[in-house]
Amino acid sequence: MIVLAIYIAIFCAAFIVVRFVISKIRVRRDFTSLKTVTFGDESAVRPDRWASFLSVLTLFCLWGAFTGSDWVPFHAPGPFVGDTQFTYTMEAPDGARDDATVHARVFPAGEKGDPQDVAPGDGFAKDDSIALAAWRSDLLLMDKNDEFTRKDGAKVVAIDGQPVSPGSRIEVANGTVAVTSKGSLNFVPDPGMQMEPIWLPSPEAVVARVKEISVRGYQNFTLWEHLYWSLFRVIVGFLCGAIVGIPLGYAMGLSGWFRGWFDPIVEFMRPVPPLALIPLVIIWAGIGESGKIILLFLAALWIMAISARAGVSGVAISKVHAAYSLGASRWQVLRYVIVPNSLPEIFTGARVAMGVCWGTVVAAELVAAEKGAGMMIMVASRFQLTDVVLMGIILIGVIGFSIDILMRKAEDWLVPWKGRT
């Protein structure tokens, strides 16, 4: 909740700053900047690069600040670390009361150490000393060293002077103390507002893990091998799908028989999400490479076939007529008119198919695989290795995004006439 509020606050502040400060310095002079109607003209809405930069920076800083990263200069209040103490009041069976002090030493998360040496002090309740790590709690059997124990009928009646009974919870310095139903004390040091590494590791931990896994590997394969195998499956599956799907789509767009024959199959398979095929593919082909590639082939096939078919039906009839009346044969019409004219559609389909394949391969590896990005994060999550999981997710996102950018670049290069007819 707090994080969301901070995020919205940063969003608004950055907007105001960039809008009124930076825009004054940087004056754009191009055609779009001269448009007066921008609200509603989609082509005039250009992503503000400052906003993109700040958006990524904000996410990174929030991540760092709430995980206590060394890379970020400011932090959310961390968990309490250091020495603290509280007192409890013990009531003996005969009604006599005595105070004792509990010295707690809280180590940084993940570290261990010895409690302080303390003198037992006077009275029948003796002082205690405990040691624990941040974000953990410690059940304190305070009466172990006392002259009267709970067995004798002694009980804690107050903490830091405030009266307590079993079940109550008291704020003490740097933490809270709860009285359990059995009458012992549970000390929880202040957790602060940062995330525990097991939920959200800090950026440097993730980077360190990248380095470690890229050298030493995880689950018998290095990071790059895991990613390579995922990419390899996607590319092979996608290429197979495209090699079969595009001619199939053309045939469906050009011949009534093909369209009639394959329409029911394509239309039926299209709405079936490839993820739903995973179990069947595992039954048929096991969890090896062929199963993955069959799955990705099926994922890409229908998308490519449909986009090739749409590409054929998108050809202006006058172009086809013109080609025929210039003496082109059927084959030449296909080669010089229909194929080039359908390229934009095919590229759009290929981008979608690549995205779907990438998502599907990760999902398939989550279910069952010996290697691959999805398998890596799935196994890591079983061992609560959140940094590996996070790293995997980030790299999967980065790769998916890069694939899309590459496809877009290829499209600009191969289909320069797109959208300009």
Added chain:
Amino acid sequence: MSKLSINNLSMRFDLPNGSFVQALKDVSLEIESGELMSVLGPSGCGKTTFLNILAGFLSPTEGTVTLNGHAVTGPSAERGMVFQQGALFEWMSVRDNVSFGPRMAGRKKKDYMDNVNHLLDVVGLQDFKDKSVYELSGGMQQRVALARCLANDPDVILMDEPLGALDALTREKMQGLVLKLWKETGKTIILITHSVEEALLLGQRLLVMAPRPGRIHKEYRLPFAAAGVGKDLRVVKRDPEFGEKREEILSMIWDMEEEIMGRTEEAKA
């Protein structure tokens, strides 16, 4: 030489709801080689349908079309077509568009390149030959379409409102170009237009069609096209005879339109 004979052509479109449109009925016509014929008529009278049949994109429900004695059954290189717009290949340069026909015929580059360059000169696009089609203006694109058609050396050129999408000034220049190319090449040209002036200027023969069913209403033989070659077309337009003819044809088309309206009202009542 290339004589186009059209015999009792009828075209009927059966509609899915069981009714039908008689787009053409009993059209008969002889077109001699080297004639430039323009076709006028109210919208929907079957001009495009007529041209598509001549091009071979549609087969008529009745009647035949023969060119040089053999029947037209499908599109072929002997009948070139210039469309209103959008029929160029965006993925090819201007030169590749113009040389498309010879390339498809498998001719050697050195055999056709001279002609292609000559045509690019004639239409004034020599400087643009390596540009992509989408970088050209509408008028330039139509010139490419003309050159592409001519580079294939067809016997008959069919044009469906080739200048319809152009502005008045460009259109006038293109009219001059069409006349010039006609004179130079001696091709048989059939040109559909919506503009009475254009039909008068460019038509050695002028066909006025009537709708429902589409048929030939009246035919003229005109002197303006032959006289206009290489001249300022505005001078031709100032000819009193030109004005007279224009008025006559305009009122003829108006009458047809009114008749259609009347019939529609009747049908409603």
